[in-house]
Amino acid sequence: KAGVTQTPRYLIKTRGQQVTLSCSPISGHRSVSWYQQTPGQGLQFLFEYFSETQRNKGNFPGRFSGRQFSNSRSEMNVSTLELGDSALYLCASSLDPAGEVGEQYFGPGTRLTVT
């Protein structure tokens, strides 16, 4: 079974630009979560989607948004990029045990550098 895939793997953007990152979950997984990983803050939860609905959102500004499509693929968007948005963005997918956080499978991440 193929794992979680993320595209692109590396991205360099300029301050003020916007960026869209893509995630394809493991086949059959309907829950997709996004995390931001930085050396100082570690992994921080961005948002979680299930059946095209955002069920939870972390403590990030409104510049960070996402969506999920009917085939469970997900995208996240960051508008008006700031230098501090430079990070590894991780996507994770899981089956959805009712109401509980089950085991998540992580993709390789997209390394975003903002200059």
Add this chain to the structure above:
Amino acid sequence: AQSVSQHNHHVILSEAASLELGCNYSYGGTVNLFWYVQYPGQHLQLLLKYFSGDPLVKGIKGFEAEFIKSKFSFNLRKPSVQWSDTAEYFCAVGAGSYQLTFGKGTKLSVIP
């Protein structure tokens, strides 16, 4: 909101030494607990997990962890580390709300 603390930022051990990495969480309700590992250049992988039952759980590659509810702890152990265990280790807690809360990670360097 729950939080997770990992006490050691960087641990350096010689091969064959025993390992224990601390993890404490703050949440009063039912939790699911995880340890993930990130090897250099690789993505996060699940080492082991605790949902319920026996508080001593065994994972891959000889790792185990013990859930002590009274101490809100879920420490990771391995009796004898190898050079290939060099990686960053993350403790994570799920407490509903459809998210995992991660600790900041512990880097383990194993010297041959």
